[in-house]
Amino acid sequence: MANEDLTFLPPGVSREDFASALRAFRAIVGEDFAFADIDRLAPYSKVMLPEPSARHRPAGAVAPENVEQVQAVVKVAERYGIPLWTISTGKNLGYGDAAPATPGQVVLDLKRMNRIVEVDETLGYALVEPGVTYMQLKQYLEANNIPLWISFPSSGPLAGPMGNTLDRGVGYNRYGQHFENFCGLEVVLADGSLLRTGMGGVENSREWNVYRWGYGPWLDGIFSQSNYGVVTKIGIWLMRKPQKSFGFLCGWDDDEGMGRGIDAVRELHLNKVVENGVLGHTMYAVAQTYRRDEIYTGPGAMPRARVKEVCNNMGLGIWGYISTLYGTEEQIEVNLNIARKAMLATGGQFMDESQPEIFKTPFHHWNLNMTNEPTLTEFTIYNYKGGGGSSWLAPVVRCEGSEAIKQFNLMHGVLDEYGFDYIGGFLIGGRHAEQLTDILYDRNDAEETERARQCYLAMIAALHGAGYGIYRTSTSFMAEVADTYGPAQRRINHRLKQALDPKGILAPGKSGITI
Known part of the structure; x- marks a missing residue:
């Protein structure tokens, strides 16, 4: 096939065996759906991660149409020792996209299986x-x-x-x-x-x-x-689909208010008054609205005083919690009154859908997401710095205000040290919260990209040292995060891999698991 490159091979696989495997893949899925063409592999090579794309370069791709074809492809891969990196839609933005964790894998693209x-x-x-x-x-x-x-x-x-x-x-x-x-x-x-x-x-x-x-x-x-x-x-x-839904928002202008908000929200969750919610830092909304050089041109991370000023200029505090109530009109009226009372007791600024200004806030897109309306509004954050660099970090924290503040300050401190702004917030699960944070950087700037990588590694170390676990990471840092969960978990994962995939052909390196 045009521009086919059989010089870049899966690890330990000869050129002849790779060519034979490709022929076998094509016999299963059709000529157009198994390839090693450089141009066609480009979408599987692009990453937003803080390291060169070459570290995630695939050797080929194969796209089966049904489960029988998947079974046949896997058998061929096992015969020739071809590593397969499985993707579904390949839109794992900021976590690795469609690219394999290690170079030389063949992407097993399941997008044609869309029934x-x-x-x-x-x-x-x-x-x-x-x-x-x-x-x-x-x-x-x-x-x-x-x-x-x-x-x-x-x-x-x-x-x-x-x-x-x-x-x-x-x-x-x-x-x-x-x-x-x-x-x-x-x-x-x-x-x-x-x-x-x-x-x-x-x-x-x-x-x-x-x-x-x-x-x-x-x-x-x-x-x-x-x-x-x-x-x-x-x-x-x-x-x-509920009879009715009704959104509300509460904001705070200091971190202590956020902590009180976390405690109030926990009780609302555990008592099933609310069932969902995002407690986000307003800088996440700022990043969706402005380019960074429009609001700060100084050295290093944006100072906290300037962060507060920018957030307040948007008419918001520095933290905002948004949730949506579901049910009958009577249910919503009761739960809204309970939620309003709890939120006001924290000293927060409360508004709900009866006040039109809620729809003008940058937090409103979450209300759309909570009511079955997907948007891509959040991904305007990639205009904040430009250059296409994004690495998400997702530690878990107890749903307690003091712990949330402690973890936030720890992460903010690392970001300050490496010159990156805090862009993130908490997704509330009731007894726990996930503090999703995105390190944004310019991948066209080699120094900044390497600094982002070192920042991420420092964040892993700092969180681990404080007893916090990261529940989700990108393909760049899977082994490092896996190490923080201790040798016993690494050993059992390894033993399961040996038992279920003794040749190690399925997604080598995923979650730090190897044969």
């Missing part, structure tokens, strides 16, 4: 393939007048439920903890055999996507953030 297999309106679930996007599922539900809503992350119009759920991503409605709201996997193992987890193992079961556990050990978890199999179907639980 919505089943939607059950009565029990509120969908069974989907890897290539199904959130927008595709939303449009299907609307076209068929099915009154169900989906939960999606900030990349909702582009990404899909399988990839985000298996990476334990987070969304915004009452089903926003995505890994808590899936049920049943179909998995191709490294030897090409097929596994259906839980009730899926029972022939003709109608309970596969409604009861998670089945019988015996629950296996689904080992296929999350791992490289033990290729997931080809997933059951997703969907939210019933």
